[in-house]
Amino acid sequence: METRKGRMLLTAVTLLAALPLHMYLSLKGLNHYLVVVMSALALLFSWQVGKYIDRLRYERDTDPLTRTHTRPAALRLFRAMSKKSIKANHKVAVYFIDIDNFKTINDSYGHHVGDTMLKKVSSQLLQMKIPGKRVARWGGDEFVIMVPCADDKEVHIVQHTLLSHIQLPTSYQQIPLSISIGCSTFPSQGISLNELVDIADKQMLWNKRQSKSDAHRKRTATLSNGHCEEASSRRCVMEK
Structure with missing residues (x-):
């Protein structure tokens, strides 16, 4: 603004x-x-x-594509936010958001498709009514959201809000689409924004691996159930 x-x-x-x-x-x-x-x-x-x-x-x-803050602007904003949070004995939550499979879509279908997705995500992030929220494009398909929070409970509420309000199609040309998010807090986990983003990035990658692992287990269970049902059907036919 x-x-x-x-x-x-x-x-x-x-x-x-x-x-x-x-x-x-x-x-x-x-x-x-x-x-x-x-x-x-x-x-x-x-x-x-x-x-x-x-x-x-x-x-x-301001980033010209997404209209969010640039990385240098985010660093300046964080310094001001962290000073205020210390005076109020509050936290600053730093959320790191990544669009899954973005590079595959960008490389396969062109930058115009990737740019459209970036604008869609950034628009939704900017429109969310979260008090004190600052949104920055950290690089590529990565966004950083900084939010002043009173306690850990508020940190988790904001994270849930971010995940539940970002709406993307489930896939593009059969390529799965989703959002991964990680979080860190000032001052308990770090002092500088770069340090906090690095921690949130690592958590985001861990969350992404867990999500893929859970999805794999679900697919395996579904396939196993399908084989059982198919075998049962064959047995019924043979018995007849």
């Missing part, structure tokens, strides 16, 4: 510079109509220059 810091700052500086001059001329009883006009023009100019600075800052800090 574009801020107005540049506009507000330059306008404030212009006002602070113009007010003493107005006061001086008033005390001297001099006609300062021209100064008023020049001050108004200076304020307008300051606002426009500030608007341009704000736009440059927004473009610098």
Whole structure:
């Protein structure tokens, strides 16, 4: 979201510079109509220059494809969030999200398909109503979400919210689609954002392996049940 810091700052500086001059001329009883006009023009100019600075800052800090924060912007935001959390004796939860099989889809069907998926995921992340949430594209198909949380219970609630609200088709051209997520918390698991992202990334990979292992067990059980049913059917036919 574009801020107005540049506009507000330059306008404030212009006002602070113009007010003493107005006061001086008033005390001297001099006609300062021209100064008023020049001050108004200076304020307008300051606002426009500030608007341009704000736009440059927004473009610098925003990923052009997903409209989320860039990695450098996320690092700056985290420093501010961590300072606030220390004062409030709270945590900052760092969630690492990855789109499963994204590289396969990107390589097989082109970047336009991959870009569409990235925009879909980022749009859903940005629209989620989680207080204090900050979303950044960490790289490729990886997103980092930073959320101030009061306790571990809130950390788990936010993680559940993220998983349950990201909606993707179950597959694309028979390639399975899903989201994997890992989490870490400041300050108990790390101090810097890079450190916390690394921990969350490792947890995400572990969760992904567990998910694949569970899916494999389910498929194996289904196949086994299918063979049993098929064998039972053959036995029934033979008995007849």
